[in-house]
Amino acid sequence: MDFITNAAVQAVQQLYNTTITAQDVNLQQTRKEFEGQITIVTFPFTKFSRKGPEQTGQEIGEYLQANVAEVAGFNIIKGFLNISIADSYWLALFNDTINQESFGVAPANGKKVMVEYSSPNTNKPLHLGHVRNNLLGYSVAAILEAAGYEVIKTNLVNDRGIHICKSMLAWQLFGDGETPESTGMKGDHLVGKYYVVFDKEYKKQIDQLKQEGKTEEEAKKQAPLILQAQQMLQKWEAGDEEVMSLWKTMNTWVYDGFAKTYKKLGVDFDKYYYESNTYLLGKDIIEEGLSKGVFFKKEDGSVWIDLTEDGLDQKLVLRADGTSVYITQDLGTAQLKYNDFGMNESIYVVGNEQDYHFKVLFLILQKLGKSWAQGLYHLSYGMVDLPSGKMKSREGTVVDADDLIAEMERTAKEQTEALGKTADLAEDDKAHLYYIIGMGALKYFLLKVDPKKRLLFDPNESVDFQGHTGPFIQYTHARIKSVLGRVGDAAANIVLPDVLHAEERDLIILQSQFPEVIALAAKDYNPAAVANYVYELAKAYNKFYHEHSVLQAESDVLKAFRADLSKKTAHIIAKSMQLLGIEVPERM
Template sequence: MTNTIQHQLIHYTKQAVGELYQADIPENQITIQDTRKEFEGQLTIVVFPITRYSKKPPEETGNELGAYLQERMAELASFNTIKGFLNLSLSDSYWVNLFTTQVAQENFGAFPANGRTLMVEYSSPNTNKPLHLGHIRNNLLGYSVAEILKAYGYSVIKANLVNDRGIHICKSMLAWQRWGNGETPESSGLKGDHLVGKYYVLFDKAYKQEVDELKARGVGEEEAKKQAPIIREAQQMLQQWEAGDELVIALWKTMNSWVYAGFEQTYGRLGVDFDKYYYESNTYLLGKDIIQEGLDKGVFFRKPDNSVWIDLTEDGLDEKLVLRGDGTSVYITQDLGTAQLKYDDFQMEESIYVVGNEQDYHFKVLFLILKKLGKTWADGLFHLSYGMVDLPSGKMKSREGTVVDADDLMDEMLATARKRTEELGKTEGLSNSEKAHLYHIIGMGALKYFLLKVEPKKRLLFDPSESIDFQGHTGPFIQYTHARIKSVLAKGSYSKEAHTAAPVSLTESERDLIRLLSDYPAAIEASAKEFSPAQLANYCYDVAKQYNKFYHEEPILKAADTMARNFRLNLSAAAADVIANAMKLLGIEVPERM
């Protein structure tokens, strides 16, 4: 609902207290909320705070206030007071005017540019294995938050920091050297990221075997992990890479190119994209200048072994290493440098890091250090922390038998969508290519909606089968509702220009649908302010549910008169637009036919 009516109510309530009770009530003591479903009305004023000025019982105060408001606001049709709550019913003319002047307009829900630039960094994969289930939640959250913030008026940069160096990629490279026999994605028929991941698994298997052999000879486990010849060779390869060894660099570039090509295919299927890529191979040496700056400012201190630290105990944290004694970086070093680099590139007012909750402490430390260094832009940094995604045990097995990779899960979603859609007979009259597209958007819609409807911080259990339900709290239910509306509009030969007239009175389900549709900008705003797509996702479900109630209660094409028919078609078209636009911000496509 638009804020205009609420602002009017606050204004007149303040005026009423002044005139009726000769008192000045602060606006923050005037509480307006949605009327509970069991009572008549749409908006409720909480009367209890006003009784301290009226010196009268809540019900009497509510009735006096209601009469005062109704006399001055043409939008109020009636009121009732129950205990300490004044319930207000808005007139049908108010709702019709709200619909025709705002909700039915083409740019409804669009916010003007706010002049602020914001970066959303998400995905951040390692180049030694395919993207997995955790990456799916990360990518969908990052992409959707970016799209919602764009809709809210920000200029948004979608960034991806690729972890393309380090011991993990050297493990895959070494294993490929030993056992690859020149295998390539083309010769094997494997996606590049799956091929590189295969050699990472082979390395791990050989490493464990060597550790077990050393332990069998009496070497302690920790020492065995350090002494295993294959890990020492991988570490030597990393040193060669850092020294610029041409052969090692050439192999690194080749294998990374395979992985990037594989990632792009997965990103394409997920429907996510990026404006800017950062690579750890280019940023891992950054940050050392910032360490020196911190030493000069007295923010950091040096220990006898030459290592550099920051003492955060007064902030409820601990001492944190920011540079090793030999002058080499730790993760926080390069993160400090990369944060500065990103700001230098774009001067954004805000920057969101979409990273799992296992890194909560790391980001507390990172942001605090940047603030202590006097970085004015550090106040705009935010860690969008999210919980893990679990699958029901036994539902799916990955190629490696440990984590579920993204491609396998998407294949499973497509297969489940095909099966459920065909069982329900929702493909009649579609060509094979149209069916394939429908299965893709239903499968991906089910996956995305299931993961986005839950607040990011919560750990969740994802069941592929449960997510594809055309009647439940799911993406396919919302998609099916959109297709239903499009079918109604097609049968009614709907065109916006021909359906402009509006009735004088409304039915309850018409009024409720208009009210819910009018809340679309507020749903965008809530999701944008909390960096959470969940509010918008749940709003989409509420709209679909309310439309279906309206559809079953009110004849549309067989309405009693032409004006009612046309208005209901216009209302249906607005509902379809809101669903399509809101779902698009979640990265979810809605079908025209099902």
Template sequence: MDFIIQAVVTAVQQLYHVQIEAGDISLQETRKEFEGQVTVVTFPFTRFSRKSPEQTGQEIGAYLQQQLPEVAAYNVIKGFLNISLSDGYWLGKLTNEILHADYTQLPPNGKRVMVEYSSPNTNKPLHLGHVRNNLLGYSVAEILKASGYEVIKANLVNDRGIHICKSMLAWQKWGNGESPKSTNEKGDHLVGKYYVLFDKEYKQEIEALKAQGQPEEEAKKNAPLIKQAQQMLQQWEAGKPEIIELWSRMNGWVYEGFEETYKKLGVSFDKYYYESNTYLLGKDIIQEGLEKGVLFQKEDGSVWIDLTADGLDQKLVLRADGTSVYITQDLGTAQLKYDDYRMDESVYVVGNEQDYHFKVLFLILNKLGKSWAKGLYHLSYGMVDLPSGKMKSREGTVVDADDLIADMESTAKQHTEQLGKIDVFNENEKLQLYHTIGMGALKYFLLKVEPKKRLLFNPEESIDFQGHTGPFIQYTHARIKSVLRKANADFNRASSVSSIAATERDLIVLLSKYAETVKQAASIYSPAIIANYAYELAKAYNKFYHENSILQADTEEQKHLRLQLSAATARLIAQSLKLMGIEAPERM
């Protein structure tokens, strides 16, 4: 809308004999309850006009309408000048821009960004919380890619530690040598089963010690199982061959299971980092911090940073015995990632229970003078709740990702069969459609909410074909594709119509906002902006579809325009869904 800004600059100069800059003008999208598409805020100009905001708006509006053929009408509400652009302007926008633009990727911006997401533990399968993490990370990566970034999708796997040893020890004790092959069970599920079993047996040991008179905290430390798990971790860190072999074998089972789930979810990674390779990193950075005086050492030899001046507290960064804490290895891994890729930005997709940790991590790196630390960002997201309450993986009460996907496919099948429009599909096509709709429902439900918000996942609500859902948007895309198949038209030539209906104009206005919407979503790492854009576009198309005959339009030129609008809408719905990792079906 630069031409309106320039015209307002000229209007103020001509009407009030004052030279202003383009940056002094505030343009807004006109609110839905008022006529118009663009709004100029007139309050700043009253000091030049020495008139009320309404009078000033009337004078500038009249000038714009006289000087610009694109301005069809205007109205003034208090200090807001609402401008209605002409049908010719919007038809030109459709013909010259929307129909020919390549929206798959905006021009490269020369910047590189890493998006780290998933970060699973290799002692259990992925669950509903992981699903939100994976879908959010993948979508943010796709949005950044579409807005011109070079993107690296990274996965830091938590493949070591006491929690891994718990599964290993339980399998060693009670597994009888079973494997995914011998049990016909996914590897991550098999290993997760032993993690739950460890917790069950551990709790029994604690209760037995408490019955002998030990306080609970003491009983937790003295239980034989936890001592054996700690010993196993020490043996792993010492490189004991049989422990390393067992660790490698069981992790291998888990990775195969993860890959199967990732494939179902439709997410992927360019780079894997493993905690087993990074947990010793960071000690050089600790030494650097001591030398720079950013960190300090206590009498017992432990190393700390004092962040009280920053409104935080003192933070341990290295134990007295010289062993790492989580922040140590995260400092080292941050440096490793930057050394590997020299990215301008690095986004950590991690739940909001780690907000404080990342605040401390980024602050330390900034205080150490790491120039790249200013590009670090924690994409904090809220937990996913269920009607039944919170999930606890130790107790085996989580919603398993694979079970969730199967349930979504089953729910999609039930809803689709109720509509009764899939008789022409063969069995394989039906199964693919159920997966596409089920995953579309799940992904859209989890992504349409701003990441920071906690949400309650409701499978039934997510799959409603008429609501604010993924299937509603997918169904709109399939409906448009059906219309286009029947028309079999050439969309390349321009339409010669000179006027358009309100619903046609509203569609063009929405279509013209796609590129700006992607940029906005990328700037704040929010797939919710894309999700809600896709919904508004689908809703606008359905209104257009119900109010205007397409294939039976009054004239061939009108039909041609409506088919062009339909094709452009289908393209941008599909592109918006793709940015969320959602498939746009050709038929439903």
């Protein structure tokens, strides 16, 4: 609406002999209860007009209506000038801009961004927290690509350390040679099973040692299992052939399992990094930091950084024995990723329990003078909770991602069949539809909320066909496709009507906002902006559909126009949902 802003600047110049800039004009969308589409806040102009906000608004409104062809009328509500834009403007916008094939596609901006997400441990399956992480990372990457960025999607896999040794040791001691093939279990579930076995046996040993008079702390450190796991880790770090062979075998099982879950979730990656390859990185950076005076050594030889002046604390970056801590590895991996891709921005999708870690990491890299450190961003997200009793995990602690996906498909099947609209579909088509609806429900529910917020996920509520849900939007898309299938060739030669009904105008206005929504979502790394936008668009279409017939329109001109309006709405719904990683079915 630059033409309104520019006209307001001219109005103030002409009426009050005062020069202002476009930044001085506060434009807002008109609130739904008032007539108009664009509102100018008039309070700031009273110091020039020396009149009340209502009279100032009246004078500016009269000027705009007299001098701007697109202004059809106006009204004043206190200090707010609500402007009605002529139908001819909206019709021209629809025909000349919105209806173009390239609408909503941002040109390449020449910037490269990396989005790192998922980051699983190879000792257990993906769980509900990973689901939010994966869906968030994938959607942010898709949105950034739509906004003109070159995007690299990466996954840093935690495939080493004491956790994987615990699973390996338990399998050696208690597994009796079980494999995914012999058990019919997904590989990640099988390895996760032995992580749980380790934990149970470890607790038994702790209890036994406590009965023998050891303290809790002594028992935890002296239990034979944990000593064996630590010994296995030492062998792994020394490259012991037998341990490395078992590690590779069990990790292969896990990766096969992860791949199946990723496929079900509809996410992918351009590049994998593995902590087994990166855990030794960072020591060169420590040396660099010592030479620059960024780090300091204590008497015991350990290396630290003092961040107290930055409101943080002192942070260990290298142990006295010369071994790395977690942040040492992260410093090295950050440099490796930049060396590999030279990106302008790098986004880490990690839960909010790591907020402090990333503050420290980014600050250290800035103090080291890394030019690319300003482009680092921690996309911190909140936990996902389930209503008590809704779902039980295998171990009763966390909800397994595969169980959740299966539950979503079951819920989608139950609720869809209750509507009685799939009786004529083939069984394979039904199964695929239930998968699309179930995953659409899950993804939409998790992505419609600002990532920073903790959320309560209810599987049944998420599959409601009438609520603020993915299935409601999917159903709207299917409804439009059904209408268009019956229109035939009516939309072949579009002739624009002379006037718009309010519901038609509202649809065009919402459609016109699509590029701005993508730009905002990309700027804030927030898929919720797209999710809530597409819900409003679907709602507006349903209101239009109930008020105005497409197939029984009063004239062929209106029928063709409404069909075209419907077609563009379906296209924007499909594109918006695609940015959320959600499929939209042709029929439901």
